[in-house]
Amino acid sequence: MSAAPLHVALTDGYVLRRATPDDAPALAAAARGDRTHLAPWEPVRPDGYFTDAAERERLVARMADDAAGRSITALIVADDGAVAGSLNLNDVVAGAYRNGHLGYWLGSAHTGRGLMTRAVDAVCDHARGLGLHQVQAATLLHNEASQAVLRRTGFAHIGQARDYLFIAGRWQDHLLFQRILSDEPPRT
Ligand SMILES: CC(C)(COP(=O)(O)OP(=O)(O)OC[C@H]1O[C@@H](n2cnc3c(N)ncnc32)[C@H](O)[C@@H]1OP(=O)(O)O)[C@@H](O)C(=O)NCCC(=O)NCCS
Numbered sequence: 001m002s003a004a005p006l007h008v009a010l011t012d013g014y015v016l017r018r019a020t021p022d023d024a025p026a027l028a029a030a031a032r033g034d035r036t037h038l039a040p041w042e043p044v045r046p047d048g049y050f051t052d053a054a055e056r057e058r059l060v061a062r063m064a065d066d067a068a069g070r071s072i073t074a075l076i077v078a079d080d081g082a083v084a085g086s087l088n089l090n091d092v093v094a095g096a097y098r099n100g101h102l103g104y105w106l107g108s109a110h111t112g113r114g115l116m117t118r119a120v121d122a123v124c125d126h127a128r129g130l131g132l133h134q135v136q137a138a139t140l141l142h143n144e145a146s147q148a149v150l151r152r153t154g155f156a157h158i159g160q161a162r163d164y165l166f167i168a169g170r171w172q173d174h175l176l177f178q179r180i181l182s183d184e185p186p187r188t
Contacts, residue, residue, distance in 0.1 A: 003069075004129070006074055006126050010115055014110075015077055016074055016118075016122050017074065023077075023083065024052050026082060031055070034105075037108040040140075069130075072126065074119070078110075085115065090103065095186070098186055102120070102137040133184075135178070138175065140175075158177060160174070
């Protein structure tokens with residue numbers, strides 16, 4: 001099985017496209033360069049997480065999930081080949097739920113210009129095209145930049161969950177958001 005193509009020109013020389021294992025070096029370089037910037041918003045990563053080889057291994061595993069329709073793994077890539085950010089739609093399920101859980105980050109050099117707003121919108125459009133009914137996302141209570149992205153792209157705040165994810169070394173409460181993509185009944 002192969003994953004449906006995704007390739008969107010965002011703005012100012014950036015494209016949003018599906019990741020491939022060959023992106024490992026550029027993605028690992030971005031993660032290493034922004035390790036401090038991303039640390040408050042992510043699980044604690046051991047040093048071994050940041051190698052090109054570990055990144056390639058994760059991408060190969062994710063490509064298998066993408067091909068099976070269980071996830072969408074996308075990158076925001078600059079004209080010079082640098083990875084500016086990443087978006088993952090995880091835990092994609094069919095049936096009565098038809099939902100995926102969205103996660104994303106931008107490198108510190110690429111924030112403040114609307115890239116993630118456009119990219120989240122594009123991933124939601126793509127997910128709608130694949131027949132998903134909704135996308136959900138969760139942010140730390142103090143992640144106002146991420147909440148702004150979700151609100152700008154049509155997500156509604158649907159609740160707050162206690163000790164929802166183990167982020168930056170401790171269980172932390174999260175705000176929960178949902179965007180309905182389509183009111184069509186599930187495809188059979
Ligand atoms: C969350 C995160 C992706 C948001 O980045 P961001 O740059 O604020 O988001 P966008 O790319 O959508 O840009 C929005 C900013 O660009 C500005 N902007 C400029 N042109 C814009 C346009 N055409 N459309 C929308 N926003 C635009 C907005 O005003 C906003 O700036 P402001 O916050 O000063 O008002 C980023 O902070 C990040 O990666 N953080 C660390 C990881 C993280 O938190 N991940 C999410 C976990 S839930």
